[in-house]
Amino acid sequence: MSEFRKTLETFENRFPQRDYRIEIVCPEFTSVCPKTGQPDFATITITYTPNKTCVELKSLKLYLQSFRNEGIFYENVTNEILEDLAAVLAPRWLKIVAAFSARGGITETVTAEHTSAM
Numbered sequence: 001m002s003e004f005r006k007t008l009e010t011f012e013n014r015f016p017q018r019d020y021r022i023e024i025v026c027p028e029f030t031s032v033c034p035k036t037g038q039p040d041f042a043t044i045t046i047t048y049t050p051n052k053t054c055v056e057l058k059s060l061k062l063y064l065q066s067f068r069n070e071g072i073f074y075e076n077v078t079n080e081i082l083e084d085l086a087a088v089l090a091p092r093w094l095k096i097v098a099a100f101s102a103r104g105g106i107t108e109t110v111t112a113e114h115t116s117a118m
Contacts, residue, residue, distance in 0.1 A: 004066035005084040010053035019092065022054065023047045026064055029098070034071035041101040042074075046085065049092040051116065055085065074100050078110040086114040 024046040031040045044064065046055075063084070067077060078098040086094055094114040100107060 002080050002084045004063050005088065007059055007063040007066060008084065008088045009056040009059035010088060011056055013050045013052055013054050016050070016052050019049055021047055021049055024055075024057070024060065026061070029064055029067070031067045031077055032069060032071045033103075034073060037071070038103060040074065040103065043099045044081065045097040045099070046081075046094070047097075048085070048089065048094040051090050051092050053089055055089060074098060074108050074110050078112050082112040082114055090116065092116045 026044040026046075029042040029044045031042075032038070033040055046060075064081075070077075072080070078096050081098075082094065082096045085091070085096070091114070093116065095111065096113075097109065097111045099109045
C-alpha cells in the first residue's frame, strides 16, 4: 500500500447499474529514477468502469503529484497506482497506462489492469 493512498477521495456514482468508462489523462506525471536520481516524465492514462464510487479529480492530482520526488521504477509506480485506485474505488475494471518519455534514447510504456471479482 502506498503511503499516498490516503490522499485519494471519492464520490458516489449515481449510475452504478450502468457499465460506462471514465478516462483520465495526466500528461505531466513526474517521478525520479531510483538508480540515477534523474527525473522521469510520463503521461498516465487511467481508464475505469466505476462501481459505487468515482475518484475525485483534485485528490487524484494531489495523489499523482506525491510521486514527484519519489525514487521509483516505472513498473513499480504503475502497479502502485493501480493497487491504490483499486483499493479506494473497488471498480468493476481498471487500467493504468504509463507512457514514459525518452531518457537515454529509450521509451517505455507499462500497462496494468485490475478486474473486480464480482
